[in-house]
Amino acid sequence: MNSKANFRAAALARTLAVGLVAAALIAAPSQPAVAQATQNATSSIDLSVGRGRLISLPAPMTDLFVADDKVADVQVRSSRQLYVFGKTPGETSIYATDASGRVVYSTVARVGNNIETIDQMLSLAMPEAKIAANTMNGFVLLTGTVQSPDDAAEAEQLVQAFVGDNMKVLSRLRTATPLQVNLQVRIAEVNRSLLKEISGSLLTSRNPALGNGFLGSVIRGRTPGTITYGADGSTTYKFLGADGTNSLGGAGKLFGLDVMASLDLGERSGMVATLAQPNLTAISGETAEFLAGGEYPVPIPGNFAGTTIEYRKYGVSLSYTPTVLSNGRISLRVRPEVSELTTDGAIQLDGFQVPALTVRRAETTVELGSGESFMIAGLMNNRSVGAIDKLPGVGDIPILGTLFKSDSFRRGETELVIVVTPYLVKPVSANEIKLPTDAFLNPNDAARLFGGQSADGVTGGERPKPRLGSSPGEADRLRSSDEVSPGFSLK
Numbered sequence: 001m002n003s004k005a006n007f008r009a010a011a012l013a014r015t016l017a018v019g020l021v022a023a024a025l026i027a028a029p030s031q032p033a034v035a036q037a038t039q040n041a042t043s044s045i046d047l048s049v050g051r052g053r054l055i056s057l058p059a060p061m062t063d064l065f066v067a068d069d070k071v072a073d074v075q076v077r078s079s080r081q082l083y084v085f086g087k088t089p090g091e092t093s094i095y096a097t098d099a100s101g102r103v104v105y106s107t108v109a110r111v112g113n114n115i116e117t118i119d120q121m122l123s124l125a126m127p128e129a130k131i132a133a134n135t136m137n138g139f140v141l142l143t144g145t146v147q148s149p150d151d152a153a154e155a156e157q158l159v160q161a162f163v164g165d166n167m168k169v170l171s172r173l174r175t176a177t178p179l180q181v182n183l184q185v186r187i188a189e190v191n192r193s194l195l196k197e198i199s200g201s202l203l204t205s206r207n208p209a210l211g212n213g214f215l216g217s218v219i220r221g222r223t224p225g226t227i228t229y230g231a232d233g234s235t236t237y238k239f240l241g242a243d244g245t246n247s248l249g250g251a252g253k254l255f256g257l258d259v260m261a262s263l264d265l266g267e268r269s270g271m272v273a274t275l276a277q278p279n280l281t282a283i284s285g286e287t288a289e290f291l292a293g294g295e296y297p298v299p300i301p302g303n304f305a306g307t308t309i310e311y312r313k314y315g316v317s318l319s320y321t322p323t324v325l326s327n328g329r330i331s332l333r334v335r336p337e338v339s340e341l342t343t344d345g346a347i348q349l350d351g352f353q354v355p356a357l358t359v360r361r362a363e364t365t366v367e368l369g370s371g372e373s374f375m376i377a378g379l380m381n382n383r384s385v386g387a388i389d390k391l392p393g394v395g396d397i398p399i400l401g402t403l404f405k406s407d408s409f410r411r412g413e414t415e416l417v418i419v420v421t422p423y424l425v426k427p428v429s430a431n432e433i434k435l436p437t438d439a440f441l442n443p444n445d446a447a448r449l450f451g452g453q454s455a456d457g458v459t460g461g462e463r464p465k466p467r468l469g470s471s472p473g474e475a476d477r478l479r480s481s482d483e484v485s486p487g488f489s490l491k
Helices: 002-027 030-041 115-125 149-163 400-404 445-449
Strands: 042-048 052-056 063-066 072-078 081-086 090-097 103-112 130-136 139-146 168-175 180-206 214-218 226-229 235-238 246-254 257-276 279-283 288-300 308-324 330-349 352-361 364-368 374-390 405-426
Touching: 042 052, 042 081, 063 072, 072 090, 081 090, 081 103, 103 130, 115 130, 115 149, 139 149, 149 168, 180 308, 180 330, 279 288, 279 308, 288 330, 288 352, 330 405, 364 374, 364 405
Parallel strands: 042 103, 139 168
Antiparallel strands: 052 081, 063 090, 072 081, 090 103, 130 139, 180 214, 180 257, 180 279, 180 405, 226 235, 246 257, 288 308, 308 330, 330 352, 330 364, 374 405
């Protein structure tokens, strides 16, 4: 009897528990509904400062929340209508809930300056430009096409002044036509050299007809002379001078010997001045190369194919890549070079003499304004070398020791400067271009034979050129087409 009562009590308890769980599940759906409504109702609206928008709600609201009322504020027109208006640039969140706490409306309000007013201002200030303005997250983004980098910089300055310091202006404006940059390079070098040499030589001999023949000499750095004897007992002396020097010599008999002595004195000074002025034009962002010189062959030994010939360039060359920045300045990756063939350092390879090169080269990146100059490289080199070759002991004897030693002294001075000047340029009419061959005439037979003329007329005359090294204050004056370089004019 007791066991049956206990079984019935347990069954009743289980039934009550199931009923309570079912009641809880029936009452629970309100929580997921709130989350679902919040997710689906989220949106965004874009407003301008001082402008507003009327929002109609899908259901009546009882509470309203604004995250930052300094950016945007809300006026409640009714339980189903809100009026949102922008106050300052920025972003804020807005939520509206009903009596049960369910979100009936949510949005992110993005407030910026009046885009229509910015567009109107740009249309009045720059009617030829096609510029669009967009605001987001405290930024004003400018997109479109302008005529030049100066127009892009001007548009950016106008918009920044219009929106104030609370917003930042980002410019993605592009130029209507590709910008072209002409680069002028001046490579100037002066090389001075001085060489002094002093050496002596002594040649002695005895006539074999008078006894045993004897020959002695002290020769340094030169081809010796000769002492010969005739059948009648006469003596002939022949001097051979050293290359690059002047020789002082004397001959006669001393202590029964025929003696010939010489003193070689040499001094050589020279100066080499080089001025190369290559110039080249390229579109912004593209690489241009220029070479005025030639190519020399270099034999390359091979394992099986024999010797092949490879050509190397020399002369005046220029390679550069210009990039015009948004503010009108020019970024340059430039590599000028001047090289020439020389026998100093030349080598013999498979029967060929391969010449060496003397090279002046610079490679760097600089930023300049149009018409501004920059010295990208320079060199000042002074070199002195002195050497004495002598016979130990005897060469130290005063006066007489000069015949037993040689003295040389070398000095060299080099000055090198490389200057670059970029220009923003555009094409001009063919009538404005003057060539070096303009007005050149071949002389007639009479002028060539009797007047010694090889050419007639004036080659090229005065050709217009852009000013070098202009200051930023002179940029407006350089825009005139009066100061142009052959083939182009300044923008």
